[in-house]
Amino acid sequence: MPAPPPPVLVEITVNGAPRRAMVEPRTTLLDMLREHLGLTGTHAGCEHGICGACSVLLEGEPVRACCIFAVQAEGMSVTTVEGLAPARGALSRLQDAFCEAHALQCGYCTPGMLIACHDLLARNPRPSEEEIREAIGGNLCRCTGYQQIVDAVKLASGQEAAHG
Amino acid sequence: MKAAPFAYVRAESLDHALDLLAEHGGEAKPIAGGQSLVPMMAMRLARPALLVDINRLGALKGVAIGPRRVVIGAATRQRDAEQDAALHRAVPLLRAALAWVGHVQTRNRGTLGGSLAHADPSAELPLAAAVLDATLVLASRAGGERRLPAAGFFLAPMTTAVGEEECLTAIEWPVWEGPGVACAFEEVAIRHGDFAMASAACQIQRDAEGLCRRAALGLGGVAGTPLAFPDLAARLEGRRITEALAREVAEEAAARAEPGSDTHADAEYRRHLAAVLLRRALLRAGAAPARAAA
Structure with a gap:
């Protein structure tokens, strides 16, 4: 087995704040949000594009975070369920x-x-x-x-x- | 459900992408919207060593509408095409098919070229391309550009004529000139947005007397590739599409299908569905208020 490709730096904007992480290219946007950024509001369900539990807004449009590799989202803006409320402790x-x-x-x-x-x-x-x-x-x-x-x-x- | 490790390169230009595909051969795979490829990789049905990301190549995006054909960049998002009113008027069946493709979340990312290159025999866009006999434009570093009719593009389930070093760059859709063009897309799936158990599509042009001037029709989900039936379409020309004629043509088309069986439906049920859906589609398009003169 060849050595896995090294991690790459991914910088995205999440709920208005700049965030960065070193991730393997195979890391999905979903796993970057949950595992690397600690944003577990976005749920991992089927992880192959069927259930919709991992939906986030990417550049303002709803997409499945399990069907995008984090590295592909470089420089983009993401809104997760944590970003929908108007203030901490409040509900939309x-x-x-x-x-x-x-x-x-x-x-x-x-x-x-x-x-x-x-x-x-x-x-x-x-x-x-x-x-x-x-x-x-x-x-x-x-x-x-x-x-x-x-x-x-x-x-x-x-x-x-x-x-x- | 995690993909196997791979290396990733964001292509800076189409030439850059073609160089990488030429260099890495079958080990590399272009990725656009990823709505088919990423699930395939998650399930480890696909294990490319290198992903060449063509998402940000402006040259592969956009819709150019001419009098005789519409050229759509392979990396054009399904959602963008769906919301393009001028495209709707120019190629009605493409718009009708798009409404059946996945969901808002997948159409926001999924591309026209990606769906065609994935070539699921139940998918809607391959059926539309087969029925309208779209032309698929492929590029490679060694071979330059080559163009294939849809009939020569889809070879088997998930298998196309795209070579390992090639990238699908554009799809050309014929524009049917003149008034009286209508279409219909019918499908039965287990859940809304799923791939079809069976689907049927047609585009019909009628003259002022209501007779069929031009027709194209086909079936999806009932063979290893989408099926188009130009000879059956020719049989409609010069005639009024009656219940009896629609039934005759639909049953003959369904008889030529080679449906498979699975837990959801056996082959005979799929064949039956195909005949019913195509008959409905022909009657609906044959009677629908047609597009006015362009």
Whole structure:
């Protein structure tokens, strides 16, 4: 076996702050965030692009962090679920709506769901039910049946309250 | 689910990328959006020793719309193509196919060229390329540029005519001139965004009387490559697409498919699906409000 290629320096902006780490080229953006930067809010699920739990915003667009090598993101800006709240200890309107509408049970999919829904509301402040379902189509949840997540997005966008 | 170790080089230019591919032969692999290749590497189905990153090459990006053809850079993001209204008018079937590709998160990274080079027989973009007989432009240091029709590009599941030293640089899509062009893309998958269990696509141009002037059609997910049926498409020309005609053509196409069986569906079910989906697609495009004159 040849020696593995040496680690490379990757510098990215995460939630507005410059961050750097020495990583192997095979390190995914997901693993850099979790293992090297200690940001474990982004969840590692399937690690091959199916479940959506690892979704982050890359240059403002939702992507799967498991399907990008960290080295490819050099110089780019990343927003993780830790960066969605307006202040430490506070919740975004969407996060608050997830609590109100019981849009999470085990919480595994929640970071990815929040990223997907945050992006949707940024592009489309009053999405239809169909548009919400399309936006979370790439995120698997094994607890909620999705209905409460759809309700939470409606609630966050000022459309009808959650089921009482 | 971790990739095997590899070395990484960000290509500074297409020539730089081609030099690296020439130097390393089959050990190197170009990476664009990575939405197929990274999962393949995570599952260790692919183990390139060197990744040549072509993501930042502006020369491989963009959509150029001409009167007879649209040239799309291989590293153009699926999401960018999906949101391009002018492209939608020029090549309706490509836009219809893109709506079925993965999810927002994967289309934001995934590229047109990546999906075609990956050549999953169930994928939507290869089917659109086969049906419209797109031309794939390949480049290599030794061979310069060569152009292949889709019919000669897809060879087997995940296998294309791209040589080890070659890089897919652009895809040329024919523009059907004149009014009356409509299309339809139909698919059944286990979950929305998954690869198709079976899919069908067609593009139809009708004259003022509603007769078919020009047609292209095909099936995905039911053979080792996407299937196009130019002879069956020719049978539609000069005729009105009725229920009976659509059924006849769809059943003949499905009969030529070679579907496989897996835990989700057996071969006969896939063949049945293919016939139903193609019949639906033909009727939908045959009756759809067509694109006005460009």
